[in-house]
Amino acid sequence: MEEPTSLMRRFAQLIAPCSKGQLEARAKQSQQITRRHFGKTMRLFAPLYLSNECVNNCKYCGFSRDNPIFRTTLTVDQVVTEAQHLHSMGFRNILLVAGEHPKFVSDGYLQSCIDAIKDFVPTIGIEVGPMEDDQYGELVSHGAEGLIVYQETYHRKTYETLHTAGPKKNFDWRLDCPERAYAGDFRRIGIGALFGLADWRHEAIALATHLDYLMHHCWKATFNVSFPRMQPHAGNYEYTPDPKLSLNDRDLVQLITAFRLCFPQVGITLSTREPASLRDALFPLGVTHISAGSNTAPGGYTGAGDDDLHLTVKGRRVEIEEKDTAGCSRATGQFEIDDERPVGDIAKLLRQKGFDPVWKDWDTAILTKS
DSSP, X not given: OOOOOHHHHHHHHHHSOOOHHHHHHHHHHHHHHHHHHXXXXXXXXXXXXXXXXXXXXXXXXXXXXXXXOOBOBOOHXXXXXHHHHHHHTTOOEEEEEEOOOTTTSOTTHHHHHHHHHTTTOSEEEEEOSOOOHHHHHHHHHHTOOEEEEEEEOOOHHHHHHHEEESGGGOHHHHHTHHHHHHHTTOOEEEEEEOBTSSOHHXXXXXXXXXXXXXXHHSTXXXXXXXXXXXXXXXXXXXXXXXXGGOOOHHHHHHHHHHXXXXXXXXXXXXXXXXXXXXXXXXXXXXXXXXXXXXXXXXXTTTOTTGGGOEEEETTEEEEOOGGGSTTOOSOOOSSOOSOOOOHHHHHHHHHHTTOEEESOSOOGXXXXXX
């Protein structure tokens, strides 16, 4: 086993138990470093869920294959409807999200979705099942420029226990995904772990080690890290979180400051999984990217796709009888959102705190010759 680098030794020290005074000093330093490298800006984005179909069984996920949820996959026209709604709210940075299912999210579908919205959405990211590098290259050629992939847990035994069926069972295939995306010319890459599945300090050190490796081997890319915490999901499926593994609010602050102090130029993303009051307090400490006004269901913003709700059993579509809907006529979301404030309210709050909300940080016009 290789000896940890000096950077990883420092990181381990920063996430070790510490006093209130030490944490407050680090938080202040983290804030100063973030302002030095990013200014007082906050980049906003919104997830757009394309499909909640999935071939994987993941015990902690609402989209899990055997979970009897209401499923749908948006048509390209419906994706445009959702994207136009987000555009009307101010978003110019949209993350396309889908479960992993080759039958429903097949070759050509993602490309068509990107083609349909890229004229009015300059920054398009994807969060979908891992692919080969040439497949990533094709998505880049169509206009995608950002990729997010979470390892979920870096603890191999826990990973094997929680992923019981489907291609996601392959730990290393998922771990190598950012490098394949980089080989396919993605240059904005986000990684993270789902905190609450294994000991948070183990996850943090593994995530930091992975980030350090990628920064050395994929040096042309910019990186973001995220620390999503377990949230309730449809049916809670087969998994009940262990409270001893949870990342509490104080530990989350310590984690953010540790990453900022060790990786001063890496973006840090905070999602609407977190409650509004906590997000407001964390914004100045090192966060650079936030989602806002989010919905985790396909068609969740406009109701697009709700006319095609169904169950999927053993890969086969099963129609829903009216008596089974029990008053519910919407596709099932992946997990519960905690911060439900409209994006306009969040943008206003950011300005009050002295931040400049950034709706886009890229435009193809930059490359257009005059």
